[in-house]
Amino acid sequence: MNYRLSISLNQSTANLIQISNCILDLFGSKNLKIFETLSPYSTRKPVQPKPKLVGLDESEYGLLKSWPNYDGLAYGLGVDPTHPDLQNVAQEEQNSLQTYIVFLEKPASSKFSVESDLDSWYQSFLAETTANLNQQRIVHAYHSVVTGFAAKLTPEEVKAMENKEGFLSAHLEKTVPLLTTHSPDFLGLHQGYGLWKQANYGEGLIIGLLDTGIAPDHPSFSDEGVSPPPATWKGKCDFNGTVCNNKLIGAQNFVGAEEGNITGNPFDLVGHGTHTSGTAAGNFVEGASVFGEANGTAVGMAPYAHLAMYKVCYGIGCRYGDILAGLDAAVEDGLDVLSLSLGGPSLPFYDDVIAIGAFAAIRKGIFFSCAAGNSGPYYESLSNEAPWIFTVGASTTDRILKSQDEKLNTYGSIIGDALAPKVASFSSRGPSLSSPGILKPDIIGPGVDILAAWPESVDNATLPNPKATFNIISGTSMATPHLSGIAALIKKSHPDWSPAAIKSAIMTTADVLNLAGTPIVDQNLTPADVFAIGGGHVNPAKANDPGLIFDIKPEDYFPYLCGLNYNETAIKIITQQTVKCSEVGLILEAQLNYPSFSIKAGPNQTQSQYYTRTVKNVGPATSTYNLDLLVPHQMGMSVNPQVLTFTEVNQEITYHVEFMAQDGAGKDGVPYGQGYLRWFSDKHNVTTPIAVIFDTPQD
Structure with a gap:
């Protein structure tokens, strides 16, 4: 069961009592300040819910995503975030510590060869007064997946970090279900x-x-x-x-x-x-x-x-x-x-x-x-x-x-x-x-x-x-x-x-x-x-025996990320290395060598779209694959070549696919089209699904 509450604090006292009781019973007392705000309208204390054990609906474990700020919490509960009571709580929270994840660019210097060196460097990003506090501010130090740390900080402290060499970005921590x-x-x-x-x-x-x-x-x-x-x-x-x-x-x-x-x-x-x-x-x-x-x-x-x-x-x-x-x-x-x-x-x-x-x-x-x-x-x-x-x-x-x-x-x-x-x-x-x-x-x-x-x-x-x-x-x-x-x-x-x-x-x-x-x-x-x-x-x-595979190396994602219009800092956070789009180039998302297609088409996408796919033979050394197409609604397609002939294991062949939107595509109100491109031999069927998202004109 998914819960979605939509309420306003501008309600009658009776309604607020009923609504607040519902919220407190449903969500318990994890977010204490928001419940302190609601508690004057409640007739009983927060009760931590007991989840069902048998037949448990998985989404009941994810009732809340846990919000990093009270505007977010208000949005999640459907509460009006502009209400004065809630704004007071939000302002108090702004002046308190919150957990941020801080992404850094690892220096090339050899002095950061061991984790303890990195940890000391992380500590240097905290203000001197902060570092001397008894309270432990750094929650986690990261060394492999990313260079950076999670720490309890104020917004002002995060702002001060932005001028330090090696700083990439900082984000308020979220909680996912x-x-x-x-x-x-x-x-x-x-x-x-x-x-x-x-x-x-x-x-x-x-x-x-x-x-x-x-x-x-x-x-x-x-x-x-x-x-x-x-x-x-x-x-x-x-x-x-x-x-x-x-x-x-x-x-x-x-x-x-x-x-x-x-x-x-x-x-x-x-x-x-x-x-x-x-x-x-x-x-x-x-x-x-x-x-x-x-x-x-x-x-x-x-x-x-x-x-x-x-x-x-x-x-x-x-x-x-x-x-x-x-x-x-x-x-x-x-x-x-x-x-x-x-x-x-x-x-x-x-x-x-x-x-x-x-x-x-x-x-x-x-x-x-x-x-x-x-x-x-x-x-x-x-x-x-x-x-x-x-x-x-x-x-x-x-x-x-x-x-x-x-x-x-x-x-x-x-x-x-x-x-x-x-x-x-x-x-x-x-x-x-x-x-x-x-x-x-x-x-x-x-x-x-x-x-x-x-x-x-x-x-x-x-x-x-x-x-x-x-x-x-x-x-x-x-x-x-x-x-x-x-x-x-x-x-x-x-x-x-x-x-x-x-x-x-x-x-x-x-x-x-x-x-x-x-x-x-x-x-x-x-x-x-x-x-x-x-x-x-x-x-x-x-x-376990697919016949052909579509492979992607980690570096193949670089031009894909550039095609998403991510800047160098954003790509560095993901890949942990410097990627210059001017050097690696960029590709449309659908050009990634993925075992499916998803494209946009319609009145505003009338030109043909061209993509390639490369398949590797992991089946019999000598094999021939023929083409079978189910063309999506209101689309045209062509594939070249239409026969793939392999003579050895691990041999790769590239084929080209053209998509053409028909006249009036997307005007009938149907938002999506689908089909497939299948290569078949006497032993294998290799199927890639096709999705078309129609750019439906707005009235």
Whole structure:
């Protein structure tokens, strides 16, 4: 359930009492000053809400994004930010400390060769009076993903920093919301054969998750059958004693730094992180159920892969500073896959710490997957839109859980929904606001009624193993670790593939038909469009043998960023290096070698648009691919050449695509068009979806 309140403080006393009681009950007392403002209108004290445990709607974990200022808080609550009471609170806050993330340009001097040197340099950006205060101002120091730090500062102190050499920018910290047993079988993963056998269940691969922590003693994280971690692993375990093992090889806590208490361990007090970890790489646990239903063997996508947890979230959400600190550690620890089931609103990539951290990750060859968000079914509602991120939407499986007791939220299972997979109603849709020329989401995967590990019992059942506790929840948070685990399996099978190659393999082989052989549908049971499904629904076996791939090197994103009209400072924040657009050039977004197309057309876009794509042969050395086109509504297309002939493995061929808007395109009121470009051989189908955003004339 998504909550949206729209109120004005200019109300009658009776109405204000009712509204204030509602706000206080719903949101608790985390934002104390705003609740102090509202409390005169309330008849009771704030009550911290208790989230449902069974059937938990994922968006209930993200009720608030937590606002860096009270105008933002007012906007989020729908309160009039100009009301005098609220303005007084805002003015008081302006004079107090707030957490900023400060981005710096690392000097070339050799004296900054170790972290302690950088930390001393960071301290120099604080005013001398500030540095001498007893209160610890620097919350996090960053050394890998970015050069910079998070610190408690006043606006005046930030202003003073702007004149210091090496300063790039500073941004108020934001907080973003947190956005399984049958799904392996539904996805075609079976013990003893197929992709699981080929990839040896993900053995030796390391999946890192940024989340709410983990319950380390859950049997899903047993290391039975799991090999020791590879020698390249450099992470650590913050749990006491011997809690970590060959399955859970790392666990660190980054929550609490703003309060001056980062000494807590990474245990999961919420459940979200335990659930996502179990979904990605949980070991086999027999007899998993909730209220005796959905009974079966619980197992993650890559059951013999290793896990590392970076606790950056608490119950209400995840602070940007903590996320960046977790990413800063994760990219240096030797991971193969990073999975983030969290995200905020659409932002320019230089303002988005997840996009910034993801770029650092892919430069090290780490596959980076993120939740698309739970703001569907509305268009333009995506999180995590950067093209170097694998953006995951949510779908159903063929298991229907029907509530048999509303009060207890108990469930009964029915297997065999022929319309599965369906797009989840809450799954966020494109087009992307940050980069409309990149089609997002990339993929959909199981995210509805997913059973996976949970820190405690939700049904008080008597279990043979009292620690074998599970829960059933929904969200793009649940879909993301499915794809992260599948990416680990593919990386195990193809260790030389880049993150972009793995993404391409998954997208171009995805299913667009359901179990009944008809197009995948949305919440209205009408065919889902490409802004809901991206490439389609993941098919792990096909993704492991895609035939052709679209690859992208990290430096290929430089002209793309220039094409977004980002200045040199913005690009430096993202890439951590100087990029001169006059030297690397610029390209239109849709020219990036992405395994999809997203273009604008219409009365104001009448000229032909020309793009290229380069594909690499990863199938049989000798193979021929022919062209199949579904041309979008009110468009014309041409492709040259129309036959691709390969004579060796890893051979690359470039083809050219022309899009032409027909007369009157966009005038019929239809906002979007869609189609596909497919290359097919006797063994493979390589499909790239096409989205057209019509420039509809305004009345």
